[in-house]
Amino acid sequence: MDLIYRIRCAVARLMYGRNGVDRLCWALVLAQFILSVLSGFIRPAAVRIALRLLGFVLLVLAIRRIFSRDVARRRAENAKFLYWCGPRCAALRDMSYRFADKTHKYVKCSCGVWCRVPRGVGTVELKCPKCGESKIVKT
Ligand SMILES: [Zn+2]
Numbered sequence: 001m002d003l004i005y006r007i008r009c010a011v012a013r014l015m016y017g018r019n020g021v022d023r024l025c026w027a028l029v030l031a032q033f034i035l036s037v038l039s040g041f042i043r044p045a046a047v048r049i050a051l052r053l054l055g056f057v058l059l060v061l062a063i064r065r066i067f068s069r070d071v072a073r074r075r076a077e078n079a080k081f082l083y084w085c086g087p088r089c090a091a092l093r094d095m096s097y098r099f100a101d102k103t104h105k106y107v108k109c110s111c112g113v114w115c116r117v118p119r120g121v122g123t124v125e126l127k128c129p130k131c132g133e134s135k136i137v138k139t
Pocket of ligand 1: 109110111112113128129130131132133
């Protein structure tokens with residue numbers, strides 16, 4: 001107990017005033033992991049080495065961000081990343097939700113809105129709630 005407490009205090013002292021782990025760090029580590037796995041399947045040695053080198057650079061960048069003392073700049077970079085990533089992550093989350101929902105069929109309107117129709121009711125006329133466009137849909 002005493003040893004664990006001392007280790008926790010040492011880590012807390014080490015990380016005091018530093019950026020720590022944020023979403024951009026996790027994204028860099030995830031990208032490094034994907035590149036590492038991908039490099040295992042690639043035959044040409046030059047491409048494999050390049051992917052591993054790129055993954056290593058991403059990992060070094062993540063570690064540098066974690067221990068950086070320039071917190072304001074790291075937070076600004078993370079905010080830029082979240083601003084860029086937000087709509088894409090939401091689109092992926094919505095896509096997985098639509099894929100998991102087996103009781104409804106999702107139809108995309110020409111205006112970009114996803115309309116939900118229950119499955120198994122036959123052919124229905126769907127009217128978009130946003131633009132009012134009608135469409136015949138088989139469910
Ligand atoms: Zn529409």
